Amino acid sequence: MNILSRIDPVVGAISAVAVLLVIIGFLLKKVKQPYIIGYILIGVLFGENVLGIVKNPETIHHMGEIGILLLLFFIGLEISLPKLVQQWKIAAVGTTLQVLISVAIMFGIGYIFGWQVQRIILLGFVIALSSSAVIIKLLQDNNLLNTKIGKNVLSILLTQDIIIVPMLICTSLMGGKTESVTNIGIMVIGGILFILTLVYIYKRRRVRLPFSDKILGDHELQVFLAILFCFGGALLTSLFGLSPALGAFVGGMYLHSSKSTVWIHDTLHAFRVIFVAFFFAGVGLQIDFNFIAQNWLAVILVLLTVYVTNHFINTIILRVFNNSWLDALLGGAYLAQIGELSFLLVSSSFYLNIIGEYEYKFTISLISLTLLISPFWIKLTEIIIARNKPITLGSTPT
Secondary structure, eight states: OOGGGGSOHHHHHHHHHHHHHHHHHHHHHHTTOOHHHHHHHHHHHHSTTTTOOOSOHHHHHHHHHHHHHHHHHHHHHHOOHHHHHTTHHIIIIIHHHHHHHHHHHHHHHHHHHTOOHHHHHHHHHHHHOOOHHHHHHHHHHTTOTTBHHHHHHHHHHHHHHHHHHHHHHHHHHHTTOOOOHHHHHHHHHHHHHHHHHHHHHHHHSSOOOTTHHHHTTOHHHHHHHHHHHHHHHHHHHHHTTSOHHHHHHHHHHHHHHTTOOHHHHHHHHHHHHHHHHHHHHHHHHTOOHHHHHHTHHHHHHHHHHHHHHHHHHHHHHHHHTTOOHHHHHHHHHHTOSOOTTHHHHHHHHHHTTSSOHHHHHHHHHHHHHHHHHHHHHHHHHHHHHHTTOOSOTTOOBO
């Protein structure tokens, strides 16, 4: 009897992933690169185009979505809403300018190549969105989350998570699918409730959990209370058609205002690490290297165009809002890639026949590659900045 036949496939897969992650993790640590790259490479190796180990990528994607919720929940635990509100101008104006300029650039490119208006607007939306998962993780790893530039970048990311809703509505309209008045009304009500919750947290400054004394020292109840605020918040926002990640983020901010966050970090941190790894592995699963090899020239040209364009636009926006040129250049690098929310726009557009199979595969490959390359692009920018700035990047907190 073959000894390998005795191994449970799930146990074998988990063990293989753990071994590869440890090996790749040591290598990445040696060259001072984030673990995100390792997670994506694991997804590439286990995907259908390489080893073909993962037969059901949807499961990985669902587990990755849990990781995003936990990531945003933990960010909410670390964010002071009154300080975040101070960034409202760059959040609203900066994000609006980013979308408008991206669409305008796509109109210029689309005019040259004879693209349809629907495709132009869609691609403008796609490249305007940055990755909350990648950027927040890198900001944490580089201790930039509580700096001025880190908070500016975070405020833009949160606003992008909000505007995905009108973008999806606009995409549906372009595809000939009209949203019902009821659905639009539910989204509006959800947006109002979301804002009112933030106003409540902002006005109270410090909220009190009515059962905080009872759970003190009770580890099991603490686990489920933290899960309740994280996934309960995500559930509420998703019921109103908003991003579940926003609900998890607000749940974290509410607990931050209660000053009861130390035990939450100890309770859920390990879960966050595991599920965030699944998210990035899911990104790797979507990279089709056969398609990329067949269209390598077009992919490289568009990839460079996206990075240069996004980096330039965001650098200018951050500079306009009183960041130094060097900090603005760094923030522009963090916001240069295309975000995971763009997957929703592309999938919706493919379903509505706004784009064909080729455009769908091309855009999915483009988004995945920008997420993979993002840490290297940021590192290159840091090297360039370091030659002009002798002190630690973004080291001045606000």
